[in-house]
Amino acid sequence: MTLSPYLAPGFYDKALAAGKHRDIVGGRWEETAEAQMACLLAEGLRPQHQLLDIGCGSLRLGHMAVPFLDPGHYWGTDASGALMRRGYEVELADKARLPADQLVEDADFAFPGLPETIDFAIAWGVFTHLPPGALPPALASVRARFPALKALLLTLFLAPEGPPGPFRQRDGVVTHPNRPPWHRHRAEVQAEAQAAGFTLAWRDLILPRGQCLAVLSPA
Ligand SMILES: C[S@@+](CC[C@H](N)C(=O)[O-])C[C@H]1O[C@@H](n2cnc3c(N)ncnc32)[C@H](O)[C@@H]1O
Numbered sequence: 001m002t003l004s005p006y007l008a009p010g011f012y013d014k015a016l017a018a019g020k021h022r023d024i025v026g027g028r029w030e031e032t033a034e035a036q037m038a039c040l041l042a043e044g045l046r047p048q049h050q051l052l053d054i055g056c057g058s059l060r061l062g063h064m065a066v067p068f069l070d071p072g073h074y075w076g077t078d079a080s081g082a083l084m085r086r087g088y089e090v091e092l093a094d095k096a097r098l099p100a101d102q103l104v105e106d107a108d109f110a111f112p113g114l115p116e117t118i119d120f121a122i123a124w125g126v127f128t129h130l131p132p133g134a135l136p137p138a139l140a141s142v143r144a145r146f147p148a149l150k151a152l153l154l155t156l157f158l159a160p161e162g163p164p165g166p167f168r169q170r171d172g173v174v175t176h177p178n179r180p181p182w183h184r185h186r187a188e189v190q191a192e193a194q195a196a197g198f199t200l201a202w203r204d205l206i207l208p209r210g211q212c213l214a215v216l217s218p219a
Contacts, residue, residue, distance in 0.1 A: 002180065003179075003180070021086040025058055033060050043153060048070055050119055052075045052121040055124075056076030058084070062076055062092065071096065074097075078105065109141045116148060121142060123138075124153070128180075139152075142196075143196050143198065152198070154215075159175060160185075172210075197218060199217050
């Protein structure tokens with residue numbers, strides 16, 4: 001069974017060779033970047049904050065967040081360095097606003113070399129593609145690494161409690177308890193956030209593909 005589509009052998013190489021750096025993060029490029037920016041602004045993001053985009057892919061959010069933030073205030077991590085570099089080359093108009101070494105390859109949520117001064121973080125469409133067991137250690141890592149953090153925005157697919165099975169989200173996407181795209185139960189995620197030292201609030205928003213937004217703040 002595939003635990004994550006991103007783990008398929010040659011996945012990034014094939015997609016990048018075919019010029020599909022937008023498609024492999026889910027497409028719907030401007031719409032999704034605007035939705036991400038709207039969520040961050042609603043949670044209080046301002047240009048002087050330092051934003052970490054966890055699983056940033058080809059800079060779908062980055063292409064809007066980098067011009068908004070003060071120069072050097074955006075950091076991105078992703079399992080694929082090549083995907084981030086393609087986004088940097090193709091999607092970022094003013095490269096002077098983002099030193100290339102602020103895009104850090106990291107598949108373990110260890111955040112190597114990132115500054116402790118990061119105060120906003122977002123993981124959009126990342127844990128929707130990873131098995132549930134990936135979330136608790138990643139949350140613990142974020143909590144431990146970034147003492148100045150004000151908010152972590154996290155998108156997930158949710159499904160009602162009940163017999164496990166596929167669930168059709170508002171946007172038509174069918175999610176699963178045992179394969180990607182994965183869905184979770186509200187209470188489980190709430191408990192995992194609490195165990196990692198966060199308070200979690202769900203936002204009542206309609207996001208692309210029917211994802212739900214959780215905002216985690218240090219407890
Ligand atoms: C659906 S895309 C979303 C990308 C970006 N957040 C956005 O909204 O445009 C999921 C991203 O998660 C990344 N990813 C998958 N597994 C990861 C891991 N273990 N650690 C970090 N990033 C990962 C993928 O490379 C991909 O860029």
